[in-house]
Amino acid sequence: MNTESTTQPVIEARQLDLTFQTNDGPVHALKDVDLTIDKGDFVSFIGPSGCGKTTFLRCIAALETPTGGTLTVNGMTPDEARRNRAYGYVFQAAGLYPWRTISKNIKLPLEIMGFSAAEQQERVKNVLELVDLEGFGEKFPWQLSGGMQQRASIARALAFDADILLMDEPFGALDEIVRDHLNEQLLALWARTEKTIGFVTHSIPEAVYLSTKIVVMSPRPGRITDVIDSPLPKERPLDIRDSPEFIEVAHRVREGLRAGHGDDV
Numbered sequence: 001m002n003t004e005s006t007t008q009p010v011i012e013a014r015q016l017d018l019t020f021q022t023n024d025g026p027v028h029a030l031k032d033v034d035l036t037i038d039k040g041d042f043v044s045f046i047g048p049s050g051c052g053k054t055t056f057l058r059c060i061a062a063l064e065t066p067t068g069g070t071l072t073v074n075g076m077t078p079d080e081a082r083r084n085r086a087y088g089y090v091f092q093a094a095g096l097y098p099w100r101t102i103s104k105n106i107k108l109p110l111e112i113m114g115f116s117a118a119e120q121q122e123r124v125k126n127v128l129e130l131v132d133l134e135g136f137g138e139k140f141p142w143q144l145s146g147g148m149q150q151r152a153s154i155a156r157a158l159a160f161d162a163d164i165l166l167m168d169e170p171f172g173a174l175d176e177i178v179r180d181h182l183n184e185q186l187l188a189l190w191a192r193t194e195k196t197i198g199f200v201t202h203s204i205p206e207a208v209y210l211s212t213k214i215v216v217m218s219p220r221p222g223r224i225t226d227v228i229d230s231p232l233p234k235e236r237p238l239d240i241r242d243s244p245e246f247i248e249v250a251h252r253v254r255e256g257l258r259a260g261h262g263d264d265v
């Protein structure tokens with residue numbers, strides 16, 4: 001009898017390769033990347049600058065085309081998945097239009113997708129509540145702190161209720177206290193929505209605190225050097241960072257980075 005799980009992976013990469021052709025010659029950004037992400041996983045990608053974290057996320061989002069191997073998203077090609085609105089994408093900079101209110105920024109993709117005005121209104125209300133920004137919909141981006149702007153950009157990515165959320169260093173530019181708070185909120189949001197999250201970071205504590213799976217990468221060419229399934233429980237108060245389990249996982253990540261010559265992380 002076949003005892004293997006028949007649940008389809010959300011993201012599956014096999015021997016994925018991407019070489020950029022540049023004026024200075026080829027840049028081998030991803031090499032032999034094998035990774036399976038299951039429904040509800042929170043997967044962090046960590047590694048030194050230039051190891052291909054963003055490139056991998058962009059391949060999932062069909063913003064880059066791999067030059068070798070296979071990649072499926074919900075069993076489809078990344079391009080089909082994009083057309084099926086399989087994911088929301090959160091960039092490092094909040095990227096809100098300054099002349100539109102927060103509500104109108106969140107509505108923009110919904111307008112483009114042709115949702116009715118009533119549906120747009122309802123969705124904006126729901127996602128503002130999810131990111132704890134009720135009451136701020138009529139404010140303009142400049143009236144919000146950096147952390148609040150980033151939450152608004154997460155709300156925008158959540159608005160069309162995709163099952164996958166791709167986040168490229170969303171909290172990289174924020175101070176540590178704000179970042180801690182947003183990490184806690186993101187975990188609560190993840191638990192509430194059961195989304196599958198792909199998250200790029202340079203921070204070991206952030207990766208260990210948030211993830212069910214930590215993917216350690218090394219540069220030139222970008223490869224996966226370790227995949228760590230977190231032993232931490234799903235419920236994670238911030239002080240879990242002082243626990244022996246947390247410290248042990250953080251140590252393994254650090255060792256993985258060091259082995260890949262990740263001194264510049």
Ligand SMILES: Nc1ncnc2c1ncn2[C@@H]1O[C@H](COP(=O)(O)OP(=O)(O)OP(=O)(O)O)[C@@H](O)[C@H]1O
Pocket residue numbers: 020021022027028029047048049050051052053054055056222
């Ligand atoms: N469009 C492109 N054309 C040519 N080279 C590219 C392109 N995009 C990325 N690269 C190169 O591919 C490699 C991987 O880049 P990528 O941005 O994925 O790394 P990263 O791990 O996300 O880095 P960082 O942590 O600094 O954001 C780098 O050497 C980068 O210069």
